[in-house]
Amino acid sequence: MPEPSPTPKRRGRLLRIGAALAVLLAVAGYLTVQYLTGGTGPGCEVVSADRDGGAYEFTPEQAVNAATIAAVGTGRGMPERAVTIALATALQESGLRNVDHGDRDSRGLFQQRPSQGWGTAKEIMDSAYAAGMFYEHLTKVRDYTRLPLTVAAQRVQRSGFPQAYARHERDATLLSAALTGRAAATLTCQGRPGISAATGPAAVRAALVRDFGRDVVQEAGAQVGGRGGAAPPSAAPDGGAGTDERTVTLPVRDDTGSRGGRSLAERGWQLAHWAVANASALHIERVSYAGREWTAGVTEGEWRAADGKNADGAGAGSGAVRITTGH
Structure with missing residues (x-):
């Protein structure tokens, strides 16, 4: 004996449940795409x-x-x-x-x-x-x-x-x-990497050359597009550890090429903010400068005092900008 057809009331409830599930699946899919691609919505803030x-x-x-x-x-x-x-x-x-x-x-x-x-x-x-x-x-x-x-x-x-x-x-x-670089530690990003994100120090150096010119990389003593894409080890001018295979270190010195009467602090913070702005595209995990550090994935991506550093050094304009990549 065939089962009776659902009543209009039950049929309406089933339709509402189905519509709700469809909306939830759509939202979940959208959020997944946002996370995997680095997002088409706001992911950075100044x-x-x-x-x-x-x-x-x-x-x-x-x-x-x-x-x-x-x-x-x-x-x-x-x-x-x-x-x-x-x-x-x-x-x-x-x-x-x-x-x-x-x-x-x-x-x-x-x-x-x-x-x-x-x-x-x-x-x-x-x-x-x-x-x-x-x-x-x-x-x-x-x-x-x-x-x-x-x-x-x-x-x-x-x-x-x-x-x-x-x-x-x-x-x-x-x-x-x-x-x-005039306003220190004011730009933050979530830093979720895109699916096709370029990775590694070689990609960071190539992007630096694209935007700033070859001098900014040569000042750091790095070889653009070097064998294996890794920067050669060197002593860090701010007293920290040497450059490893995942880190690009950019010294900020009197001969860093600052033009237009800009200070060393402005030059340093420009490079630091540039790295954060490119974090998703270049799979950058960490940026540090003048006692402050930004880390991808940290809530709201804010700049924090680096371990053992004095955050008051934000405007000091000394040391180096360190850019650490995921690979």
């Missing part, structure tokens, strides 16, 4: 050094691109204001994502157009190249440091919506303060 509550959350992808923009700017001797203008522009044009599409033939972080003389499509998709081209045009804007950000950005971009840049000035100011 806070105001003035402790006025100012903060900006952004993704690991955005962090890498922002760090590149800042590194290219300081490498050219550009002031912090120039970096702020560049970051606000990229936030508006692409959301700090290196996209391969846009209006007409626009592409990249700044939505530059090959047809307008910004370079080839391939060149524009190189973040360091695109940032360099933005700064090259910005230097031609007379008194750009004294202009409102929207005016300076518009004279470079020629956008149809020039006032849109203003909405990003606050966030860009926080980012530039951290990524030029």
Whole structure:
């Protein structure tokens, strides 16, 4: 004898249970993808050094691109204001994502157009190249440091919506303060590695060269792309242990190549924040500088006093930046 069909009330309950299970499975799948890939949602945060509550959350992808923009700017001797203008522009044009599409033939972080003389499509998709081209045009804007950000950005971009840049000035100011090194220990990331993350000291050195130039690695006495990708052992200038096969040590000295009147402390914190911003992409597990240490996976990824170190040394500008990778 066939079983009776479920009553409408029971059928409705089964449908609700099924829908709830589907939602839970979808959420679980989303969270799993976020964890494994390093996340497309906020995984990094920069806070105001003035402790006025100012903060900006952004993704690991955005962090890498922002760090590149800042590194290219300081490498050219550009002031912090120039970096702020560049970051606000990229936030508006692409959301700090290196996209391969846009209006007409626009592409990249700044939505530059090959047809307008910004370079080839391939060149524009190189973040360091695109940032360099933005700064090259910005230097031609007379008194750009004294202009409102929207005016300076518009004279470079020629956008149809020039006032849109203003909405990003606050966030860009926080980012530039951290990524030029002026604001110490203000940038943190969770540091979950991406599935295709590059690993090891060789990958870190290659990325440093990409953003800062070859000098930053040569100053550390490391060989770029050396055999086996490991940095040669050397005595650490801050009195710590020598460089091991997982660690890149970057001395911060008078000849470190700081330009534009920036202090050694700013140079050191720029390198330290750059490493944290690249933690997910390069599988960096730990960064230390001036008595502070950031460790991937620690709650909120905050900077803490290193063992046996005085955290008050955050602005001392002495010693070396140590970047320890997972492999």
